[in-house]
């Protein structure tokens with residue numbers, strides 16, 4: 001489906017709320033650069049997330065911890081230039097909102113002002129409610145993120161399923177309601193039991209987007225490199241691979257190498 005024409009309407013936070021009300025599932029995928037964002041947008045994606053997973057899939061870090069605010073703004077600018085319709089949400093990276101509320105507001109404002117993106121996403125519940133409220137009051141819509149929060153990997157010690165026990169599940173439910181009450185327009189739930197995610201989604205008015213959180217939520221998000229099979233070393237249970245670009249690219253690049261070596265590229269018609 002091509003959705004690029006002059007009358008394209010940008011997907012707003014209000015439109016996402018309306019999708020939940022209508023029972024229309026929300027599609028969300030990450031992107032980090034102009035070309036892929038443009039393809040994903042033209043394919044009809046509702047939300048494009050410039051995730052700090054850029055640290056893993058673009059920069060090759062083993063976690064999202066080292067990603068900087070300037071790096072997120074750079075990726076956000078690239079993506080925004082390629083998008084006409086999708087709602088574009090940018091992850092606030094580790095260190096940009098945890099230390100000081102004013103610094104957090106400044107960081108969120110920089111992201112929106114310098115990239116032209118539509119909103120930001122923040123990992124954390126009750127403990128960041130004050131900060132998130134100030135960012136929303138400054139005019140920046142915020143998507144919350146609970147469950148597995150990769151920026152807290154050093155606290156958890158692993159990327160295992162979260163909220164398995166009752167205490168953590170109860171805290172997650174309370175955090176989700178807190179985020180809705182302070183004005184978050186949406187919420188990501190990562191890697192938690194499907195039953196819990198469904199319960200949260202059904203009890204909230206705002207759309208809940210899941211990753212590894214089952215089908216009972218209002219939409220799904222995946223990391224683009226994972227679902228396209230670019231990143232062939234990552235196969236968690238929740239991931240459905242829609243392509244095997246690792247093999248496709250390896251094959252194409254291998255053919256190019258052998259054509260260069262054999263002098264079959266370029267041929268007569270490929271030169272001036």
Ligand code: KIV
Nearest residue numbers: 030051052053221223
């Ligand atoms: O950074 C990211 O890509 C994310 C998704 C996994 C939700 O936060």
